[in-house]
Amino acid sequence: MNKPSQAAPSHTKKKAGVWRCPICTFDNDENLPFCEICGVIREAKLGTTDGVCEKPGASLLAKSLFSSNPREGSEDNAESLSIKENNFHGNTKFQARFDDLQKTFLAPDSNAHVNIAPFKFDSPSPDDIVFSGKKALEITPKDRAPSTVAKSKEVTEDMGAAENLERPPRLPSKDSHRNISEGGAGGSTGLANKLQDFSLSQTSEYKPEEWMLPVEEKGALAQLNLAIVGHVDSGKSTLSGRLLHQLGRISRKEMHKYEKESREKGKGSFAYAWAMDESSEERERGITMAVAVAYFDCKRYHVVLLDSPGHRDLVPNLIAGGAAQADAAVLVVDSSGGNFEAGMEGGGQTREHAQLVRSFGVDQMIVAVNKMDCVGYSEERFQGLKKRLGLFLRSCGFKESSISWVPLSAIDNQNLMAPASDPRLSRWYAGPCLLEAIDALQPPVRDVSKPLRLPVCDVIKSRSQGNVSASGKLEAGAIRNGTKVLFMPSGDVATVRSIERDSTSCHVARAGDNVAVVLQGVDTASVTPGGVLCHPDFPVHVAASLELKILTLDVATPILVGSEVEFHIHHVREAARVARIVSVVDPKTGRASGKAARFLSAKQSAVIEVVLAGAVCVEEFSKCRALGRVFLRSSGSTVAVGIVTKVLRQ
Numbered sequence: 001m002n003k004p005s006q007a008a009p010s011h012t013k014k015k016a017g018v019w020r021c022p023i024c025t026f027d028n029d030e031n032l033p034f035c036e037i038c039g040v041i042r043e044a045k046l047g048t049t050d051g052v053c054e055k056p057g058a059s060l061l062a063k064s065l066f067s068s069n070p071r072e073g074s075e076d077n078a079e080s081l082s083i084k085e086n087n088f089h090g091n092t093k094f095q096a097r098f099d100d101l102q103k104t105f106l107a108p109d110s111n112a113h114v115n116i117a118p119f120k121f122d123s124p125s126p127d128d129i130v131f132s133g134k135k136a137l138e139i140t141p142k143d144r145a146p147s148t149v150a151k152s153k154e155v156t157e158d159m160g161a162a163e164n165l166e167r168p169p170r171l172p173s174k175d176s177h178r179n180i181s182e183g184g185a186g187g188s189t190g191l192a193n194k195l196q197d198f199s200l201s202q203t204s205e206y207k208p209e210e211w212m213l214p215v216e217e218k219g220a221l222a223q224l225n226l227a228i229v230g231h232v233d234s235g236k237s238t239l240s241g242r243l244l245h246q247l248g249r250i251s252r253k254e255m256h257k258y259e260k261e262s263r264e265k266g267k268g269s270f271a272y273a274w275a276m277d278e279s280s281e282e283r284e285r286g287i288t289m290a291v292a293v294a295y296f297d298c299k300r301y302h303v304v305l306l307d308s309p310g311h312r313d314l315v316p317n318l319i320a321g322g323a324a325q326a327d328a329a330v331l332v333v334d335s336s337g338g339n340f341e342a343g344m345e346g347g348g349q350t351r352e353h354a355q356l357v358r359s360f361g362v363d364q365m366i367v368a369v370n371k372m373d374c375v376g377y378s379e380e381r382f383q384g385l386k387k388r389l390g391l392f393l394r395s396c397g398f399k400e401s402s403i404s405w406v407p408l409s410a411i412d413n414q415n416l417m418a419p420a421s422d423p424r425l426s427r428w429y430a431g432p433c434l435l436e437a438i439d440a441l442q443p444p445v446r447d448v449s450k451p452l453r454l455p456v457c458d459v460i461k462s463r464s465q466g467n468v469s470a471s472g473k474l475e476a477g478a479i480r481n482g483t484k485v486l487f488m489p490s491g492d493v494a495t496v497r498s499i500e501r502d503s504t505s506c507h508v509a510r511a512g513d514n515v516a517v518v519l520q521g522v523d524t525a526s527v528t529p530g531g532v533l534c535h536p537d538f539p540v541h542v543a544a545s546l547e548l549k550i551l552t553l554d555v556a557t558p559i560l561v562g563s564e565v566e567f568h569i570h571h572v573r574e575a576a577r578v579a580r581i582v583s584v585v586d587p588k589t590g591r592a593s594g595k596a597a598r599f600l601s602a603k604q605s606a607v608i609e610v611v612l613a614g615a616v617c618v619e620e621f622s623k624c625r626a627l628g629r630v631f632l633r634s635s636g637s638t639v640a641v642g643i644v645t646k647v648l649r650q
Ligand SMILES: Nc1nc2c(ncn2[C@@H]2O[C@H](COP(=O)(O)OP(=O)(O)OP(=O)(O)O)[C@@H](O)[C@H]2O)c(=O)[nH]1
Pocket: 230, 231, 232, 233, 234, 235, 236, 237, 238, 239, 269, 270, 273, 286, 287, 288, 289, 308, 309, 310, 311, 370, 371, 372, 373, 374, 408, 409, 410, 411, 412
């Protein structure tokens, strides 16, 4: 059936100067050896029909899901997001770990960590790109009520459909906010009425108040959340520690202490990593286990650095703590013999991390080619590695122009803050050093003019003062001292007493900021991680039945109707059941087939319905990306990433 390598030449004939990719049908420049869009090699031996690959999986991955989304808004727009109260740049604490805070302050009776993804910030989510494919979907009336039906009716009908589905067997109840569906705390008729009122108010148009909009201030730096990801032992913590030391965020005295202590333990080479890996277990094992957060300023950005674990068993920590939080990523690869190759193998974390950060919407990446000292700063090694990894990154949907490649050595301090001093590197590399590459990243776009959304990742309760501090990343809107906020799913209204951003108190915080908000006038028991602080008139949905558009990953076992999966959304994980596979997206056309299916195999894109064991705070992806990205896991690995296309039942 396959006709090896005939596709390219036949299409070259059709258009002069270009060759058509047999996978995604993009017309590439004649000189390009691989497809600009999906990265497939020109001579790939794939059967085609009319220029379209006959093998569905690849086209799906390349086109429907990981194709790049245009950046929203202009640079000007994003520049205007600089924060007025920028005194946090001078914050004293350079590093914090929410886990430690949790251990120190959490009330003993709190169930705050229960059923919450192991790391703070937000949880994984699907690709923005899944969304771009959504527009191509055409679901027949047979599958779904016509779109012209009024929203309330649509919800009612969907509810009916969902009711008829067999309920999933429940996992042992762990979730504090499952009470919505179970009529627990806040699950009363009163709450049902509140929710009804809320959905009515959602129809009115939201207008941000003047104070909510950022005031452009000369010299203020935009915040950039930068995840450091990569295969185990590639040097992520060493690179982070070295950078912070060079930038003066770690004093000479502290560094001296790390050097002495690590040497005494026979782990002298980990001195810089110790600056990031603070726990005794991490130091003992020589691996990062929890995402470490550090801060530094460069010319354009106040950078929040998220040093993530590389070990394969710790991928959930990376997902929840680093990748989902990131505006951009530094992918650290170990250039030394055999180690780069290990990261690129089937189960290698160079591949997995790159795929994951991309699926969380990160579309800018710096590849830090580390340990160049181990290969004598060889240009040949760098170019070979760039070629192989570059192909893979493009297949994940990173545009060539959004990737920068920096050869460096964290140990030898080559090409981090300044051009390399070692002639073996400076002889052939004249590009930006790591810090310059960070400065060259595009500013992230923030949802400042949307209603407040703050998914809560951690809660600290002060019994003596009757206060509760909720922390997380402000995904949309703004808050200031004295404002009323609504905590969902409990439906309690609280007053903001004070705000801390990057360990420094401030009066106003806006989308993009990582904050801890002290709330007053609320039952502390009702505020739990996994909830969302919202604008009182514009609450999030609380739902247990959702329509998703997903991309399955390299799954060995097919996902069946009735399969039980672990559903992850922002800081929540919940047991779920695949209730229906509404339609499978045709890899050739990118359109929904309109036919229900019984199962999904690897690298398929589909519209499915899931029923969760408990209700979660959720938004459609088109309304709030951070609250509409999901991923599904099963038997300890991620089986699909996706987006919420419809809230079926509240
Ligand atoms: N030769 C050389 N060794 C390096 C370099 N950077 C890091 N290392 C060494 O690589 C080892 C692992 O470094 P880490 O910084 O702990 O690696 P990591 O990626 O943070 O590890 P995980 O977080 O556990 O995945 C340590 O022994 C470092 O000294 C480098 O540029 N050159």
